Every structure is written in C-alpha cells, then in structure tokens.
Amino acid sequence: MNVNKRIDHTLLKADAKKENIVQLCEEAKKYGFASVCVNSGWVKQCVESLKDSDISVCTVVGFPLGAMRSKAKAFEAKDAVENGADEIDMVINIGALKDGNLDLVKQDIDMVVQAVEGRIVKVILETCLLSKDEIVSGCEICMSAHVDYVKTSTGFSHGGASVDDVKLMKETVGDRCKIKASGGIKTYQEMMEMIEAGADRIGTSKGVQIVCEKSMHRD
Numbered sequence: 001m002n003v004n005k006r007i008d009h010t011l012l013k014a015d016a017k018k019e020n021i022v023q024l025c026e027e028a029k030k031y032g033f034a035s036v037c038v039n040s041g042w043v044k045q046c047v048e049s050l051k052d053s054d055i056s057v058c059t060v061v062g063f064p065l066g067a068m069r070s071k072a073k074a075f076e077a078k079d080a081v082e083n084g085a086d087e088i089d090m091v092i093n094i095g096a097l098k099d100g101n102l103d104l105v106k107q108d109i110d111m112v113v114q115a116v117e118g119r120i121v122k123v124i125l126e127t128c129l130l131s132k133d134e135i136v137s138g139c140e141i142c143m144s145a146h147v148d149y150v151k152t153s154t155g156f157s158h159g160g161a162s163v164d165d166v167k168l169m170k171e172t173v174g175d176r177c178k179i180k181a182s183g184g185i186k187t188y189q190e191m192m193e194m195i196e197a198g199a200d201r202i203g204t205s206k207g208v209q210i211v212c213e214k215s216m217h218r219d
Contacts, residue, residue: 002032003214006195008058008180009207010037012155018045025049031211035087037203039063040080047084056120058087061112064156066091066126070104074111087120088112089151089180089203094126097138105138109145122149122180122201125169128159132168139172149201153183160184163197170198188213 009028011020021042028036028050035056036046046057059080062073070093077088090112096104113121123145125138142150150169152161160183169179181194182203188210191202204210 001195003191003195004032004211005034006191006200006202007031007033007207007210008035008037008182008201008203009033010155010182010203010205012037012039012060012063012205016042021045022049025055027208028055029053031208033207034201037087037089040076040083040085043080043083043085056086057084058089058120058122059085060124060154061088061090063089063091063124064154066094066124070108070111073108074115077112078115081116081119085119087122088116089122089124091124091126091154092138092141094129097125097130097134097141102137102141106141106145109141109147113145113147120149121147122151123147124151124154124182126154126157127152127162127165127169128157128183135165135168136172139169139177143173143176147177149178149180151180151182151203155183155203155205157183161194161199163193166194166197166199186210188217 011024035058037058040059061077093108123142161181178200180201181199185204186206
C-alpha cells in the first residue's frame with residue numbers, strides 16, 4: 001500500500017506565508033503525496049509550484065464554519081477552480097443539518113458541485129458536532145448529491161477524526177463515496193487506524209512526520 005498517496009498535505013493556518021506554502025509544495029513533491037490542501041488565496045501559488053508534478057491542488061470552501069450562504073460557497077468554489085484548484089473540500093451547513101433542514105443541506109452541496117464542473121468534491125461534516133444519526137443523515141445527503149468524498153472534520157472545532165466515526169461513515173456510504181479522515185491525525189499508527197476503519201484519504205499537517213515514521217514500520 002502506497003500510503004503517501006493517501007495523504008492530503010495540509011496547511012490552513014491564517015498566518016501561513018508564501019515561503020511556508022512553497023515548502024508545503026516541495027514536501028508534497030518529495031514524498032509523493034496526493035495533494036496539497038490550502039486556503040483558496042494560495043491556490044495560484046500552489047498551481048505554479050506544482051506545475052511539473054502530478055500533485056493535485058486542493059482547497060477549502062465555506063471554511064471552517066460552513067454557515068455562510070450557499071451562493072457564497074458556490075462563488076468561492078468556482079473562483080478556486082478558475083484559479084486551478086483540482087479538488088474542493090467544502091463544509092456543510094452544520095446548523096441546517098442539526099435543525100433537520102435537509103433540503104437546505106443538499107442545496108448547499110448541490111450548488112458547489114455544479115459550480116466546480118466535475119472537479120473532485122469532498123464534503124466536511126464536522127462529525128464532532130453531530131450525533132450518530134446526524135452523521136448518517138449527512139452521509140446520505142452526500143450520496144444523493146453524488147459527491148466524491150465525505151470527510152470527518154475541519155480540524156478547527158473541538159474534535160477531529162475518530163475511528164468510530166469513520167467506521168460509521170463507511171457503513172453508511174459503502175462504495176458510493178470515498179472517505180477522508182482529517183483532524184488531529186499526527187502519527188503513522190493513527191493514520192493506519194483510520195485507513196483500516198475505511199478512510200481512503202488522510203488530511204494532515206503532519207504528513208512528513210508520518211511518512212518518516214512509516215519507515216520504521218512494516219506495511
């Protein structure tokens with residue numbers, strides 16, 4: 001298993017500077033990660049830094065709260081794609097899901113999917129804020145919207161990915177969506193636990209640390 005290609009190498013800090021983003025891209029090329037994941041203001045820089053590689057550029061939309069209007073998310077997603085983004089990680093309208101306003105949750109996702117015209121869409125549920133039933137509902141809406149991935153967390157709330165939540169998501173979506181686990185994944189062991197639970201991608205800012213640690217383990 002090439003675990004390096006399961007990692008979205010992530011830098012979403014507000015104080016990230018150009019040199020940090022360039023370094024992120026160089027690390028992604030060196031270790032052969034799946035993508036770099038950055039705020040949308042850095043998409044053009046990443047496209048330039050990764051132009052001679054097979055590393056995808058992933059960006060976040062409606063991040064980290066998901067509470068803005070659907071039109072705003074769709075505009076942000078379309079702008080990111082126009083600047084070269086290959087993958088979009090969007091945050092759902094968490095409050096609407098908790099209110100049981102499932103039509104609004106789906107409309108929110110649909111507008112982003114339509115805006116990106118076939119690019120990969122990963123939908124962030126923010127599982128630490130949801131009940132098990134709400135996680136299942138969120139996954140079901142994602143399947144009906146034909147997104148590519150359901151994703152656990154932003155990493156900006158009070159909790160991140162858990163093995164139990166990934167298992168529940170996998171039980172719900174089966175093979176109809178892939179799963180991205182993110183938020184608090186810092187070690188090779190934690191990454192492998194998420195993969196064994198059903199995760200296809202791992203979002204982490206500790207990608208280099210994890211792959212260096214991997215060399216001390218046997219796959």
